[in-house]
Amino acid sequence: xxxxxAPVIRLEDYRPSPYLIDRVELDVRLHPTQTRVTATLALxxxxxxxxxxxxxxxxxxxxxxxxxxxxxALSDRDYEASPQLLTLHRPPQRPFTLxxxxxxxxxxxxxxxxxxxxxxxxxxxxxxxxxxxxTYFLDRPDVLAVYTTRIEAxxxxxxxxLGNGNPVEGGAIEGTNRHxxxxxxxxxxxxxxxALVGGRLGKVGKSFTTMSGRKVDxxxxxxxxxxxxxxxALDALERSMRWDERVFGxxxxxxxxxxxxxxxxxxxxxxxxxxxxxxxxxxxxxxxTATDVDYANIEAxxxxxxxxxxxxxxxxxxxxxxxxxxxxxxxxxxxxxxxxERSRAVxxxxxVKVLRSRQFSEDAGPLAHxxxxxxxxxxxxxxxxxxxxxGAEIIRMLKTIIGExxxxxxxxxxxxxxxxxxxxxxxxxxAFAEITGRDxxxxxxxxxxxxxxxxxxxxxxxxxxxxxxxxxxxETPQTPGQTExxxxxxxxxxxLVAEDGKPIDxxxxxxxxxxxxxxxxxxxxxxxxxxxxxxxPSLFRGFSAPVKVSxxxxxxxxxxxxxxxxxxxxxxxxxxxxxxxxxxxxxKGEQVSETxxxxxxxxxxxxxxxxxxxxxxxxALVLSLxxxxxxxxEIGSDINPDAIHAARxxxxxxxxxxxxxxxxxxxxxxxxPGAYSPNAASAGRRALRNAAVGVIADADPALxxxxxxxxxxxxxxxTDQLASLGVLTTIPGQAREDALxxxxxxxRDEPLVLDKWFALQAAIPEPETLERxxxxxxxxxxxxxxxxxxxxxxxxxxxxxxxxxNRADGAGYDLxxxxxxxxxxxxxxxxxxLLTAFSAWRMMENTRQARAKNTLLRVREKPDLSRDASDIVxxxxx
Ligand code: B3K
Ligand code: ZN
Numbered sequence: 001x002x003x004x005x006a007p008v009i010r011l012e013d014y015r016p017s018p019y020l021i022d023r024v025e026l027d028v029r030l031h032p033t034q035t036r037v038t039a040t041l042a043l044x045x046x047x048x049x050x051x052x053x054x055x056x057x058x059x060x061x062x063x064x065x066x067x068x069x070x071x072x073a074l075s076d077r078d079y080e081a082s083p084q085l086l087t088l089h090r091p092p093q094r095p096f097t098l099x100x101x102x103x104x105x106x107x108x109x110x111x112x113x114x115x116x117x118x119x120x121x122x123x124x125x126x127x128x129x130x131x132x133x134x135t136y137f138l139d140r141p142d143v144l145a146v147y148t149t150r151i152e153a154x155x156x157x158x159x160x161x162l163g164n165g166n167p168v169e170g171g172a173i174e175g176t177n178r179h180x181x182x183x184x185x186x187x188x189x190x191x192x193x194x195a196l197v198g199g200r201l202g203k204v205g206k207s208f209t210t211m212s213g214r215k216v217d218x219x220x221x222x223x224x225x226x227x228x229x230x231x232x233a234l235d236a237l238e239r240s241m242r243w244d245e246r247v248f249g250x251x252x253x254x255x256x257x258x259x260x261x262x263x264x265x266x267x268x269x270x271x272x273x274x275x276x277x278x279x280x281x282x283x284x285x286x287x288x289t290a291t292d293v294d295y296a297n298i299e300a301x302x303x304x305x306x307x308x309x310x311x312x313x314x315x316x317x318x319x320x321x322x323x324x325x326x327x328x329x330x331x332x333x334x335x336x337x338x339x340x341e342r343s344r345a346v347x348x349x350x351x352v353k354v355l356r357s358r359q360f361s362e363d364a365g366p367l368a369h370x371x372x373x374x375x376x377x378x379x380x381x382x383x384x385x386x387x388x389x390x391g392a393e394i395i396r397m398l399k400t401i402i403g404e405x406x407x408x409x410x411x412x413x414x415x416x417x418x419x420x421x422x423x424x425x426x427x428x429x430x431a432f433a434e435i436t437g438r439d440x441x442x443x444x445x446x447x448x449x450x451x452x453x454x455x456x457x458x459x460x461x462x463x464x465x466x467x468x469x470x471x472x473x474x475e476t477p478q479t480p481g482q483t484e485x486x487x488x489x490x491x492x493x494x495x496l497v498a499e500d501g502k503p504i505d506x507x508x509x510x511x512x513x514x515x516x517x518x519x520x521x522x523x524x525x526x527x528x529x530x531x532x533x534x535x536x537p538s539l540f541r542g543f544s545a546p547v548k549v550s551x552x553x554x555x556x557x558x559x560x561x562x563x564x565x566x567x568x569x570x571x572x573x574x575x576x577x578x579x580x581x582x583x584x585x586x587x588k589g590e591q592v593s594e595t596x597x598x599x600x601x602x603x604x605x606x607x608x609x610x611x612x613x614x615x616x617x618x619x620a621l622v623l624s625l626x627x628x629x630x631x632x633x634e635i636g637s638d639i640n641p642d643a644i645h646a647a648r649x650x651x652x653x654x655x656x657x658x659x660x661x662x663x664x665x666x667x668x669x670x671x672x673p674g675a676y677s678p679n680a681a682s683a684g685r686r687a688l689r690n691a692a693v694g695v696i697a698d699a700d701p702a703l704x705x706x707x708x709x710x711x712x713x714x715x716x717x718x719t720d721q722l723a724s725l726g727v728l729t730t731i732p733g734q735a736r737e738d739a740l741x742x743x744x745x746x747x748r749d750e751p752l753v754l755d756k757w758f759a760l761q762a763a764i765p766e767p768e769t770l771e772r773x774x775x776x777x778x779x780x781x782x783x784x785x786x787x788x789x790x791x792x793x794x795x796x797x798x799x800x801x802x803x804x805x806n807r808a809d810g811a812g813y814d815l816x817x818x819x820x821x822x823x824x825x826x827x828x829x830x831x832x833x834l835l836t837a838f839s840a841w842r843m844m845e846n847t848r849q850a851r852a853k854n855t856l857l858r859v860r861e862k863p864d865l866s867r868d869a870s871d872i873v874x875x876x877x878x
Pocket of ligand 1: 127128267269270271304305308327380383
């Protein structure tokens with residue numbers, strides 16, 4: 001079947017499974033190329049079904065060895081088998097036992113779905129549809145079974161054997177060099193949560209006592225010798241478990257919780273029941289090899305996967321259309337955790353930066369889809385920023401609208417009522433409707449309608465009457481072929497600030513006690529009374545809704561918000577808005593006056609002087625300008641990435657001229673002597689110091705280079721070392737090449753550090769980078785079969801280097817196209833992910849558009865292009 005003919009799966013076609021599986025016993029005999037899997041399935045017809053249907057089990061590249069029903073081998077007339085399907089024409093219409101034996105080759109499995117090997121160790125990845133690569137099954141999330149797994153392997157090859165649930169028994173198999181372990185998971189679960197691991201692994205562990213006094217053994221398994229790099233992950237796990245008890249009342253439910261780090265993994269991590277499997281990038285950390293950002297990511301992802309134990313595992317999804325039910329909710333939970341552990345304001349700004357750069361762009365391009373999609377060809381292409389990040393924003397808005405107490409009551413009801421079941425978005429919202437007595441049907445549009453709403457605001461102040469009127473309009477851009485977009489329920493957190501910075505105690509009965517106004521029509525207006533001074537409205541505080549805002553506040557007013565607003569998010573936003581105005585005009589070749597430049601640069605200098613020392617992490621964010629892709633997004637069409645790059649550089653230079661002096665001072669005063677600590681306060685100081693070197697280098701490359709070289713030589717942690725190398729890469733010349741060579745050989749045996757080195761070089765915004773990337777693809781540490789390597793080098797080039805990926809001669813597109821075609825043979829999920837870099841192609845000016853289209857067509861023509869890649873190419877071209 002040509003992939004474009006792959007069937008479209010539609011939400012409206014959902015039907016319960018005609019058969020259910022209550023218990024699964026798996027016997028897995030690990031072997032590098034001939035692993036034997038015997039599945040004993042306790043099946044029965046679904047009482048909600050019509051009855052009499054054939055039993056159709058999913059498979060993928062499977063090799064069937066034997067099949068029997070209730071102990072009787074089946075004859076050819078009873079079933080039909082292919083690598084993709086096992087069909088029993090007339091299964092018993094009563095409970096029965098089906099035994100299936102399959103043989104699989106984990107070494108040949110380069111897709112990293114199902115059972116595969118990573119650095120010689122056996123591991124699995126089953127979400128979304130990898131279990132069917134292990135055995136034939138009803139591989140859908142609404143079939144929940146209790147699993148017992150027996151794993152057998154060579155003792156030498158795999159001394160550690162891990163499964164879901166609790167360990168039951170194990171030991172040597174006499175007279176052989178093999179051993180086995182049996183694991184039992186008492187909690188019914190869908191097949192996508194199945195996992196096993198077998199290999200040589202080192203371990204760190206500790207005991208955890210839950211709030212009701214249950215003892216749990218926690219362990220993190222890593223490559224032997226790297227145990228000390230797992231301490232931070234273990235600590236983050238313990239903190240996550242405590243936090244979920246305190247904030248959501250959720251307790252852990254098994255005797256053990258294991259995490260295993262592997263080096264070949266398609267995404268960040270996987271929440272398999274009691275046995276999380278992680279990309280080692282999100283487990284391993286030491287001050288010498290990991291940056292502050294790595295530490296923060298590890299903390300967030302450890303928490304995310306742990307939180308899935310309730311939001312995803314105990315309550316799972318009825319079908320894959322409901323993916324946001326577990327992902328959006330769990331992202332919201334991990335964001336709240338990180339905010340509590342770190343600085344809430346700083347974290348919120350980081351979240352919004354990610355949302356805008358990834359989700360807003362997705363929502364504005366050819367891959368746009370609702371948070372709950374209504375159709376798909378390849379579900380693995382829907383683990384998107386929209387499902388995850390916009391999904392989390394919906395939960396955040398719900399909490400803002402109904403308030404903290406009702407939010408918690410609703411969550412409790414949801415977990416209690418749907419525990420052990422496969423639920424839907426309707427079930428979720430229903431719990432909150434019941435608790436609050438509210439009708440949430442209008443709010444539920446957030447799940448159904450794609451596109452980012454734009455809210456346009458006008459304000460009018462009447463000094464005599466002491467009133468201020470704010471009028472709101474909302475509009476969501478039309479998607480071709482879809483019905484007209486409806487207005488959304490938008491919570492607007494707002495306040496009025498006087499020019500001197502004092503909050504104005506104005507009155508408006510449509511704003512609740514938390515300062516939130518619910519805007520749910522196409523147009524609306526609010527009048528505040530008792531407005532005793534000229535107000536500057538501060539709107540969408542804390543980014544209270546995932547919308548774009550048009551509000552023509554003069555630069556002076558915005559910069560007054562930067563100085564005075566009580567809402568840190570809006571202080572940051574104010575500086576970003578002024579910078580964006582300038583950047584857009586510069587990019588379009590329009591004039592920007594000296595006064596305008598000076599106004600922003602001086603305001604930033606004042607800000608650095610007043611706030612730099614007090615909140616360095618926040619100050620580092622305020623100093624970072626909107627990214628090149630953010631600027632492209634804002635302009636929207638006829639994009640010339642070179643012009644955007646030049647504009648951003650010009651503004652950076654202007655700002656750095658003003659700020660370099662106070663930043664030099666901060667560079668010295670913020671130095672933290674003593675041992676490295678990954679905590680948020682120390683990380684914040686490093687963030688501002690390192691931003692300072694960059695700014696200084698913009699204003700005075702010679703001085704910047706000197707500082708960066710000195711820091712590169714003397715840094716005692718990876719954060720400072722990498723930051724200085726980053727600054728050096730912005731200054732062409734021998735110093736840069738020497739530093740890159742030193743770093744490359746210093747970390748020759750540290751793949752995760754070399755990834756940073758690949759990524760930095762791929763992001764250098766110079767025409768020579770193309771050749772550099774091609775050359776690095778031949779580096780001995782590079783491999784097309786390792787997703788981390790490919791993402792570091794090729795992913796960074798196409799996603800982070802806007803001017804070079806989008807070269808006018810099309811060579812950047814060609815490079816990506818070539819890599820995609822090669823990677824697709826090995827790992828379709830990875831090739832599909834790489835292809836999403838093309839999703840902004842229609843925004844480009846004509847020459848680039850034509851070149852990008854050529855590459856996309858070339859990729860589409862590949863005869864056996866995977867379904868994953870074909871789905872993305874097709875939707876990108878449509
Ligand atoms: N649930 C996994 C993602 C699985 C992706 C499958 N293509 C990780 C997470 O979101 O927690
Ligand atoms: Zn998740």
